[in-house]
Amino acid sequence: MTHEGPPLETLLHRLAETPAEFLDEPKIGSKGRVHVDSVVADLLRLHGAAPTPSEMAAFTGKDASRDRNRLAVTLLLTWLAADEWFIKHRFSAGTLLPLLEGTARDLAEQTVAHAFLTDPDRSEEITRITLARLDFRPEGESPAQAQDRLTSLSATERSRVIAAARAAELRARAIREALAKKAAEESADKYTRE
Amino acid sequence: MDADPQPTDLDRYPTLTPAGQRLLSFLKEHPHAPIYRNESGNRLLPEEVARVRAFESEVAAAAIDWRAGKPPRWLEEFTASTYADVPHYRRQGVPPVRFEDIPSVSRADLSRDIAAFVPDSVPVERMINFRTSGTSGHPLLLASHPVVAASYLAFHKRALRRVGITLLAGAGEVGVVLIGHQKKCFTYVSVTPTMNEAGLAKINLHPDDWRDPEDRAKYLDDLKAEVYTGDPISFAELLTLPVTWRPRALLSTSMTLLPGLRQRLEARFQCPVLDLYSMNEAGPIAVADPNSGGHVLLQPRMYVEILDDEDRPLPPGERGEVTLTGGFNFCLPLLRYRTGDHAALDFRGPEPVLVGLQGRPPVRYRTTSGSWINNIEITHALRPLALPQWTVHQGTDGAVTFRHAGMDSLNTQLRQILQSILGDGLRLHIEQQDFLDGKVIQYTSDLADPATS
Numbered sequence: 001m002t003h004e005g006p007p008l009e010t011l012l013h014r015l016a017e018t019p020a021e022f023l024d025e026p027k028i029g030s031k032g033r034v035h036v037d038s039v040v041a042d043l044l045r046l047h048g049a050a051p052t053p054s055e056m057a058a059f060t061g062k063d064a065s066r067d068r069n070r071l072a073v074t075l076l077l078t079w080l081a082a083d084e085w086f087i088k089h090r091f092s093a094g095t096l097l098p099l100l101e102g103t104a105r106d107l108a109e110q111t112v113a114h115a116f117l118t119d120p121d122r123s124e125e126i127t128r129i130t131l132a133r134l135d136f137r138p139e140g141e142s143p144a145q146a147q148d149r150l151t152s153l154s155a156t157e158r159s160r161v162i163a164a165a166r167a168a169e170l171r172a173r174a175i176r177e178a179l180a181k182k183a184a185e186e187s188a189d190k191y192t193r194e
Numbered sequence: 195m196d197a198d199p200q201p202t203d204l205d206r207y208p209t210l211t212p213a214g215q216r217l218l219s220f221l222k223e224h225p226h227a228p229i230y231r232n233e234s235g236n237r238l239l240p241e242e243v244a245r246v247r248a249f250e251s252e253v254a255a256a257a258i259d260w261r262a263g264k265p266p267r268w269l270e271e272f273t274a275s276t277y278a279d280v281p282h283y284r285r286q287g288v289p290p291v292r293f294e295d296i297p298s299v300s301r302a303d304l305s306r307d308i309a310a311f312v313p314d315s316v317p318v319e320r321m322i323n324f325r326t327s328g329t330s331g332h333p334l335l336l337a338s339h340p341v342v343a344a345s346y347l348a349f350h351k352r353a354l355r356r357v358g359i360t361l362l363a364g365a366g367e368v369g370v371v372l373i374g375h376q377k378k379c380f381t382y383v384s385v386t387p388t389m390n391e392a393g394l395a396k397i398n399l400h401p402d403d404w405r406d407p408e409d410r411a412k413y414l415d416d417l418k419a420e421v422y423t424g425d426p427i428s429f430a431e432l433l434t435l436p437v438t439w440r441p442r443a444l445l446s447t448s449m450t451l452l453p454g455l456r457q458r459l460e461a462r463f464q465c466p467v468l469d470l471y472s473m474n475e476a477g478p479i480a481v482a483d484p485n486s487g488g489h490v491l492l493q494p495r496m497y498v499e500i501l502d503d504e505d506r507p508l509p510p511g512e513r514g515e516v517t518l519t520g521g522f523n524f525c526l527p528l529l530r531y532r533t534g535d536h537a538a539l540d541f542r543g544p545e546p547v548l549v550g551l552q553g554r555p556p557v558r559y560r561t562t563s564g565s566w567i568n569n570i571e572i573t574h575a576l577r578p579l580a581l582p583q584w585t586v587h588q589g590t591d592g593a594v595t596f597r598h599a600g601m602d603s604l605n606t607q608l609r610q611i612l613q614s615i616l617g618d619g620l621r622l623h624i625e626q627q628d629f630l631d632g633k634v635i636q637y638t639s640d641l642a643d644p645a646t647s
Contacts, residue, residue, distance in 0.1 A: 025291065072287065112285070112287030114287050115287075172307070172309035174318045175321070176308075179322075183201040188237045189237075190343045192478065
């Protein structure tokens with residue numbers, strides 16, 4: 001967050017106006033339509049970098065259940081990083097790829113992609129993270145202010161994720177225990193058995 | 195206090211009347227009754243009885259009018275609610291815009307973590323389980339509910355109506371005998387509240403479950419059940435007994451019922467014999483109807499696709515994996531669930547039909563001339579025979595081992611049939627066995643198939 005970047009509102013507005021192509025289904029095997037690797041390659045070229053096939057391999061999923069959300073987040077980050085302000089600064093592949101790959105993976109593990117558009121806090125979080133990974137902070141904020149706000153947003157989300165994971169585990173345990181009870185084992189009448 | 199108390203009869207039969215109790219006593223204390231080894235019941239609460247009856251009316255009246263490329267109207271809402279309420283899907287975000295982009299799931303997924311497929315909105319207190327050992331290496335423990343179990347009957351009634359039968363059994367009568375024939379079998383008696391407490395007996399024909407094997411026919415004759423349900427193995431055993439009672443219908447599930455055995459059963463019991471395609475994950479899905487050329491779908495809220503290996507829906511007439519969406523088990527809503535069974539869809543009649551239904555993935559066998567045939571050709575060739583169960587295995591040297599639980603006298607005919615499709619000079623070993631172990635994998639081969647390897 002060394003450098004002052006564009007106004008936060010500008011990027012939030014850009015995120016809110018994400019075009020349909022960047023919200024479409026990532027291509028994974030026979031499913032989806034958007035070739036995320038091609039979109040990322042286009043972004044790198046806009047920044048003057050030359051994408052290599054091995055770099056792009058990370059942006060083709062194999063398993064839709066596992067890779068879909070990560071690639072959907074990558075598309076949102078790609079759209080943000082294609083803002084004119086960023087293009088003018090021409091980032092290298094070495095700066096952009098960790099954002100589009102590792103940061104996307106981290107965000108996707110905690111949050112479903114559509115929440116970055118529908119939940120104001122998550123919109124702000126992904127926007128601030130994009131700025132931070134490129135070593136910028138929102139216009140008008142000191143580094144400390146920017147860091148505090150991002151930490152606060154991420155901590156809130158982490159707490160939510162931890163609480164949700166705990167609730168999910170309790171629920172899963174309750175289901176497994178219910179199914180193992182004597183009454184459940186006796187099952188119930190069916191006219192036919194498989 | 196015991197955290198997991200033994201269920202009581204009040205849990206098993208919450209609405210039991212004195213008349214129902216008398217029927218239970220009759221079934222259990224009959225002088226020719228088998229040794230009932232277990233206990234279970236309908237578990238239906240009064241309000242659930244009404245709910246199941248209403249569901250039966252709904253199923254009876256509903257049309258199944260979706261077609262290829264024209265999915266049912268309920269599909270979009272069902273998909274959205276499943277993505278919102280089921281942990282496995284909620285983790286993936288919003289549903290894809292195109293239904294075809296939803297990744298399929300398989301038995302292995304359910305087997306890995308069944309809790310992830312149970313909607314958060316379903317209370318756990320009254321859950322029951324359906325347990326299957328399975329033939330695919332993935333034993334399953336499925337979440338269900340007494341209302342779901344009782345709702346099977348709605349689809350049986352829909353299937354029976356196709357052959358002009360309306361179930362009539364009521365108080366003081368036996369509605370159904372579920373017939374098994376296994377070394378170990380869950381056996382018990384109950385009553386069906388939605389049928390005015392008609393009786394239900396789940397019995398095992400294996401002689402070990404009877405004080406005297408002669409009692410089997412006597413008991414069945416005295417019960418005068420409206421319907422017998424079972425599988426080809428138990429029905430083949432039933433044919434060996436001197437039963438004189440004529441039920442109004444037989445329902446066969448669990449494995450392929452060959453036309454030869456069906457015809458023998460129909461001739462013997464003078465009633466329709468229905469072959470149901472049914473599984474624990476989804477309940478009764480379809481019923482065989484020779485006039486329709488396959489298995490006619492039974493569930494109005496079940497969408498069926500035929501998928502290739504890449505989850506792409508295949509057009510009508512093309513064979514692929516039967517894949518299910520929807521269903522009536524509210525504890526386990528299915529979304530593109532791959533059944534492991536293969537068929538093609540046909541829409542020429544009023545309802546969708548599964549054509550050439552075969553359990554498990556197709557296996558190919560090498561003929562003596564070096565060509566390859568699909569296992570469905572063997573099934574077709576065996577149609578005239580009354581085989582209850584069989585397996586075919588081809589070794590790396592091309593030799594074929596055929597095991598069956600039919601009569602020894604069929605061996606010569608079997609040899610002729612198998613040589614006619616697999617070629618003269620086939621090294622063939624035929625084994626007749628009294629029992630094949632449970633749900634065996636029917637078709638296997640050690641040969642590397644050039645089409646898949």
